[in-house]
Amino acid sequence: MERTALITGAGRGIGAVTAQELARRGFRAIVNYRTDTAAAASVVERIEAAGGTARAVRADVRDPGEVDKLVGACPRVDALICNANISPPFAPLAELSWADFAGKITGELAAVFHVTQRVLTLMRKQRGGQIVYVSSISAGLARPGAIAHGTAKAALDSFARHVAAEAGAWGIAVNVVAPGAVRTEGSAAMRTPEVERSLARRSVLGRMVDPEDVAAVIGAVVDGGFGAVTGAHIPVDAGAQLIPG
Numbered sequence: 001m002e003r004t005a006l007i008t009g010a011g012r013g014i015g016a017v018t019a020q021e022l023a024r025r026g027f028r029a030i031v032n033y034r035t036d037t038a039a040a041a042s043v044v045e046r047i048e049a050a051g052g053t054a055r056a057v058r059a060d061v062r063d064p065g066e067v068d069k070l071v072g073a074c075p076r077v078d079a080l081i082c083n084a085n086i087s088p089p090f091a092p093l094a095e096l097s098w099a100d101f102a103g104k105i106t107g108e109l110a111a112v113f114h115v116t117q118r119v120l121t122l123m124r125k126q127r128g129g130q131i132v133y134v135s136s137i138s139a140g141l142a143r144p145g146a147i148a149h150g151t152a153k154a155a156l157d158s159f160a161r162h163v164a165a166e167a168g169a170w171g172i173a174v175n176v177v178a179p180g181a182v183r184t185e186g187s188a189a190m191r192t193p194e195v196e197r198s199l200a201r202r203s204v205l206g207r208m209v210d211p212e213d214v215a216a217v218i219g220a221v222v223d224g225g226f227g228a229v230t231g232a233h234i235p236v237d238a239g240a241q242l243i244p245g
């Protein structure tokens with residue numbers, strides 16, 4: 001039976017390239033998106049042009065009813081990649097409203113809670129599966145203005161470890177891939193050429209991270225024969241965390 005990968009937030013950025021990578025590895029890709037139907041259709045077209053199988057399914061993954069329909073559209077799920085970008089407000093605590101802060105925290109967790117719960121039921125029946133959460137190195141850092149993003153991703157990391165602990169008995173592996181700054185539309189507003197040069201200088205490898213770098217790691221985690229790896233937290237940041245400042 002054809003293996004199926006459900007990738008949330010796959011209309012562009014890391015999710016789109018991950019869907020292409022998993023299709024290249026032989027998965028049927030379910031390309032989830034929220035608003036941009038044309039972008040998701042173009043991801044499906046690219047996958048089909050390369051000989052793969054894909055289908056775009058619109059759903060706001062924060063909404064349990066929409067997630068029911070999304071998971072209902074999947075014949076099975078062998079790999080779930082929770083990637084949807086819940087845009088954070090970037091502001092220091094003094095300037096943040098509770099509504100904006102809470103919106104990011106609850107949005108980040110709702111976007112993984114409902115889809116994980118429903119997919120775990122399927123994977124349990126299938127007797128196995130792989131889940132990857134796309135977090136961020138921001139979870140372990142503390143930068144002024146990133147309090148909502150960092151706190152939300154730290155909560156996601158903890159959620160992932162608990163899912164790993166509960167799902168292991170059913171043969172389900174659960175891991176976190178944590179990018180540093182990646183060149184995507186989601187980060188475009190913050191990436192002037194000067195910021196890019198400074199980020200590259202502050203990384204051990206002297207470079208920025210591209211969506212392909214993150215997709216390659218996700219592909220290896222779910223399809224690289226890493227049968228004994230669960231509960232892992234894998235930074236994809238060109239070594240940016242090794243250099244302070």
Ligand SMILES: NC(=O)c1ccc[n+]([C@@H]2O[C@H](COP(=O)([O-])OP(=O)(O)OC[C@H]3O[C@@H](n4cnc5c(N)ncnc54)[C@H](OP(=O)(O)O)[C@@H]3O)[C@@H](O)[C@H]2O)c1
Nearest residue numbers: 009011012013014033034035036060061085136182184186
């Ligand atoms: N880019 C970075 O520098 C960076 C660094 C560290 C971690 N990350 C993490 O990597 C992930 C992907 O980031 P990205 O930069 O690739 O994002 P992006 O370019 O902004 O793309 C976001 C994708 O998520 C979809 N999406 C947003 N809200 C959704 C929702 N509620 N339900 C379903 N889909 C939704 C969007 O769909 P529509 O366009 O159709 O609305 C879009 O396809 C995020 O979890 C982000 O936190 C990114």
